[in-house]
Amino acid sequence: MPSALPEGDPAPRDGSLPPAALASAAERPLAFYLHVPYCATRCGYCDFNTYTASELRGSGGALASRENYASVLAEEIRLARKVLGDDPRRVATVFVGGGTPTLLPPADLAAMLDAVRQEFGLAEDAEVTTEANPDSVDRAGLAALREAGFTRVSFGMQSASPHVLRLLERTHTPGRPERAVADARAAGFAHVNLDLIYGTPGESEADWQSSLEAALAAGPDHVSAYSLIVEEGTRLGQRVRRGEVPMTDDDVHADRYLQTERVLGAAGFAWYEVSNWATTPAGRCRHNELYWTGADWWGAGPGAHSHVGGVRWWNVKHPGAYAQALAEGRSPAAGRELLDAEDRRVERVMLELRLVDGCPLALLRPAGLAAARRALTDGLLAEEAFADGRAALTLRGRLLADALVRDLVD
Incomplete structure (x- = not known):
């Protein structure tokens, strides 16, 4: 969830949508994105709308705390029910992203999912995903999430190279993502994704090869591989601007992508989106496919974006301001636009x-x-x-x- 919000028109205080946005809604799938904006530490390359404990201290008070976040987010899900009225659709997919959702107890993530289930119902074959850092989960917690109805987990592996992980300021150690996948499998997850990042300054072809091989050895059925984008305002961006680390050449990014296609393809993975590969059609991320094909989704949480029937809106960024809006009975939307x-x-x-x-x-x-x-x-x-x-x-x-x-x- 990018940290910058676009400009737009004011959003109604009650979150209401134009009648045209709800016309023929039953013909479109409905999804929910639930944003958890908390992280233990901030990675040097991250430009997402996330907050560490120190960043929130004295800013938003109790309204911004992790402890009551699940109940606050459930208020927005109830708002969604009011706005969508008698919309008959059951939710096709739910994606819990962040931040690090698994910093919250499994019971809190289950409560957020239960709010969607109670207000809208889940489709019989609903896909329910949570993102997780490899060092923020254990087998018992994963088993609790599986029991709560989560069907898919996505781990941020990024790399198997120690020096690359250090530059990205990731907190897990090499080998931990592989153990997390094993724990997810033991907990009953049939669908597991590993996120990888290529093109980090100082990463060699051999480094990337070892990362791909480690990811495959873990046994996921889905791999996402993204080219590192150095964002302005991040610690990594500042280091690049000062000349402390070099920018990676575009030709190197292309070489890494071709390497990814060769290695994953040889292992039985097929691309279905430029940055995503799966072993079977069932292993694809159906939630993201709904984004890419223009379905309806409600994004709940600070800074989350939504789209329903050609209306796109986005929430205020700060957890305190987000919680305050809901406590006052108004929509947390910061702005919106009507797509022609x-x-x-x-x-x-x-x-x-x-x-x-x-x-x-x-x-x-x-x-x-x-x-x-x-x-x-x-x-x-x-x-x-x-x-x-x-x-x-x-x-x-x-x-x-x-x-x-x-x-x-x-």
């Missing part, structure tokens, strides 16, 4: 192009369609998909996806 048809077309192209099936060519305007034909000639788009009316990325196209999408949305 062109906004939604552009977003569909930007997001769906990153998926293995690509985006419909019918979404492209003449200039974008001409750019797609050039990309096909250049080997960036798959010929078979193009013949079927879709723009789908080749491996080379994945390396240039960000630049290509800018041409296609014209």
